[in-house]
Amino acid sequence: MSSLKRRVIQFIAAIAILILLLIVLFWIDALLPILIFIAIVMPFVIGWQILFDQVQPQGKLAWLLTVFFIPYFGAFAWVLFGRTPRRHRRIKRTSTEIRMLRQAIESEQIETSPDLVTAYPLTRTLEKLGATGADGHTSTKLLVNGEAKFEAVLQAIEQATDHIHLQYYLFRTDEISLKVRDALIKKSNEDVTVRFLYDGLGSQEIGEDFIRPLRDSRVHVEAFDPVVHPLLVFNANFRNHQKLIVIDGRIAFTGGLNVGDEYLGKDEKLGFWRDTHLRLEGPLVRELQQLFVENWLYAGHGAREETWDLFADETNLPRYFVNEPQGKNGATQLLVTSPGQDVTIRDGLIRLLMEAKESIWITTPYLIPPPELLAILEVASKSGVDIRLVVPGKGDEWFSFHASEYYFEELLKRNIRIYKYNRHFIHAKTLLIDGKIALVGSANFDFRSMYLNHEMMIAQFDTTSIQELHETFLNDFEESIQVDWAMLRKKSTVKRFAEAFCHIFSPLL
Structure with missing residues (x-):
């Protein structure tokens, strides 16, 4: 339009x-x-x-x-x-398509080997809680901040030879967004199949002017639960917050960064933007491919031209679900949460936090923890575990920022250290336990990510990127100001009122 x-x-x-x-x-x-x-x-x-x-x-x-x-x-x-997710019903045809897809690729799904279970017993526990099987031959590379992420993504897009699957919660129409879009158009014109999926609310600024060049170049475009849909009242609250790119079934990207100039630090209000993304290559990419295809089938409502067999019949299965093990690299698993009773990420997070013996380090832009997670942190702190939370020094959303700061006093009482990122905004969603177990993905440490959004996290055990994540945490601590009681006592009455008021609505944020 x-x-x-x-x-x-x-x-x-x-x-x-x-x-x-x-x-x-x-x-x-x-x-x-x-x-x-x-x-x-x-x-x-x-x-x-x-x-x-x-x-x-x-x-x-x-x-x-x-x-x-x-x-x-x-x-x-x-x-x-x-409205609760039980009123958010998939179209019947879509459910059938997804069921057929899962049956077709059942043999392609990862099974955790006995060796990995012996080395990392928690992988079996996470699998029982709803995670995928764990793989020991998926390479992982940490991409710190926007420049590293977009450089790697654009390079991978340029090298694509068969297909590109791209899915984002927020996709702007600014300089970097146009650069990514034009890269997709270029590959589509070179006969690479491109599918572009965006969240209907998060990417609402995308209009026909932005989409038309994609469609004209034969790029397939779908919106996940568009807000202009007649059933708006059933789906507006349940957003797809995942960020995912799968290229040729071999390379995948996921993490905290969406697509927009602010992720390169070009927003005048927020300034420098600190974030974390992850590049994966190997068998776990098949699980990420399945996630994208299921979201795609849902968004297209099982449209006749985009059915399950286009991705997973005998001809297309080896094209989209590639099995190319990399070198031995600890263990990786995918955790996915959907609105409703699916709380795999929350349950997995609780189990991982319970495992901590020495340290729990968390970065999150929105600190609105459900009571059960707050209780786990309290018990861990009383047990002598070093707990550190890195949160933004400046917020991008007024309500969430003040609701998060309301928890500071409660956390300090529990001897939990809080670091306000001094280079303004930190958007990374990461967890590091004892320097050996990590989570990187799209989920925030808040109610919405645990219960209402479609989210994804990559669990890692002794992978090469864990040491990289450890270094980023140390750098973030150096770049932050540690919150203490003196800082809290200096809060104005207006500030305290704003925090208390926003806290009332924290379960809705």
Whole structure:
């Protein structure tokens, strides 16, 4: 949709809303009793639904208070963002397609070898909690910050010979975004199959002007749960926050970075942007390929031209699901979480935290921990484990930033060290336990990532990139200011009020 056309539509919508408002004001005397009746009844109707939702008690309480004390706003917000995932049903054909895909590639999925289980017993535990099998021959390379990530991604795209699968939560339309888009167009024109998947809410600035050149070059484009969909009220709250690229079924990229100029430190407000990504090559890429294909089939609703057999019949299976072991490299596993009862990342995180004997180091841009994770950290701290959290010195979202800082006092009471990144913003989602076990991926240390988003994390045991991650943590500590009680006592009353207010809504963020 062109910019002019969009502005015309927005102008017409504004006029329509103004006319509707005038009509409501004109008839307000007649409508007032009806509006009061609705404001009284509606909270009880929605409240009944909230009571039986399978969500955390804190989330229920926050929604109930919002709906009862701000009826119209609360009801609108709940319909848009509060419905539980059990109301988020896949289209029947899509479910069938995904089931057929899983059956076709069952033999290609990784099985954890007895040797790996002996060396790393936790791999079997994570597998029981929902993770994939563990592989000992997948190479991993840490990509620190935007320049390293985009350089590696663009180089891999340029070298692609068969297909490129790209999926992002947030894809801008700025300089680096156009550079990546044009690289995809170039490869598509060279007869490389390109599939471009973006989240319908996170990448909402993508319009027809951006997409048309892709489609004109035969790039396949899909939006994951677009917000303009008629079923908006069922899916707006359940976003696909994963970042994933799979090239030729051999190379994959995942981690914390989306695609936009701010990830290169070009945002005037945030300045330097600290982040972490991961490049993988080897058998685990097959599991990442399956994740992309399932998301693709869902986004396309099982469209006739993009069915499961296009990826996994006898002809296409070796094309998309390549098995090329690399050198021996510890163990790697994929953990994936989807909205609903699937809490693999949360359960895996709890189990890994319980394993810590010496240290737990975490970087997260949004520190809004569910109570069970906070309790695990408290127990670990009392056991003498060195716990350090690296959080942003400057926030990109006002609500989340202040809600995160509310927890500082509670964490300091538990002897947990907090480091505010002094080069402004840190967006990495990483965990390092005892310097031997690591998680790198898209999930934040908050309610939303644990329960509402589609997320992914790569678990690593004694891989070559763990030492690289250890070094990045040491650098982040050096670049940070450690929070102490003197800093907390200097908080103004306004600051304390803002944090307390935002904390009330933390289960909704």
